[in-house]
Amino acid sequence: MHIKNPILLTLFLLFFGTITAQEEQAVKKIKSYQKLELGYMFGGQAYNDNFSYNPGFQGHGVFGFHISKRFNVGFGVGYYQLTKERFLPIFAEVNGYTKGNDKISNLITMQLGYAPGWYNEQIGYSDYQYSGGIFFDAGFGLQIKINNHVSAYFKLSYRHQFAHISYELFRGTTHSEPLNYDLLNIAFGIKYSK
Numbered sequence: 001m002h003i004k005n006p007i008l009l010t011l012f013l014l015f016f017g018t019i020t021a022q023e024e025q026a027v028k029k030i031k032s033y034q035k036l037e038l039g040y041m042f043g044g045q046a047y048n049d050n051f052s053y054n055p056g057f058q059g060h061g062v063f064g065f066h067i068s069k070r071f072n073v074g075f076g077v078g079y080y081q082l083t084k085e086r087f088l089p090i091f092a093e094v095n096g097y098t099k100g101n102d103k104i105s106n107l108i109t110m111q112l113g114y115a116p117g118w119y120n121e122q123i124g125y126s127d128y129q130y131s132g133g134i135f136f137d138a139g140f141g142l143q144i145k146i147n148n149h150v151s152a153y154f155k156l157s158y159r160h161q162f163a164h165i166s167y168e169l170f171r172g173t174t175h176s177e178p179l180n181y182d183l184l185n186i187a188f189g190i191k192y193s194k
Helices: 004-029
Strands: 031-047 050-053 056-068 071-081 085-087 090-097 104-115 117-119 126-131 133-145 150-170 173-193
Touching: 031 071, 056 090, 056 173, 071 104, 090 133, 104 150, 117 150, 133 173
Parallel strands: none
Antiparallel strands: 031 050, 031 056, 031 173, 056 071, 071 085, 071 090, 085 117, 090 104, 104 133, 117 126, 126 150, 133 150, 150 173
16 A cells, blocks of 8 residues: 555656656747837828828738748838828738748738827817728738747738718717728838747
8 A cells, every 4th residue: 555655656757747748749849039120111092082181101010920931920010191090000910921041031921900099180170070980901011030939020011091071060960980091001020039
């Protein structure tokens, strides 16, 4: 009876140690990354069945995790401005790479999030309200590995931003209308992986 207990205890400790070591190895395999991106956007706004050219620039930062050598996910915040509109996007992103460890790899990227917005100019309407909305951004590019931790990338993407305006036309009469922005984003970024 005394012999079985130490043997069972030893087997349990060995088994528990093996499980703990495997869990620690699994945790070490998931690497994190941070990136900073700047870009210029061409495009404009669809409003009252018309399209007006409305370019701007954007910048954002992302923190994420490499799920595998060819796939990563992250969360980011940023800022972008058009001629008179400003947005603060908060988003999730997914990136895929055709070659995980190669010096040069093709990049496919997608972002989905919400961007609160405001209009940067006085409007003559009473009780004017401008708000941002949901946006998505999808594109492709090229990533160049500088060393084991740092990569640079270039990308071209399409961004669609929803927004909304409302204002008072006459006393007690409110007009409300959705806005749509269709933008082509050319961007450059630096990614640091741990």
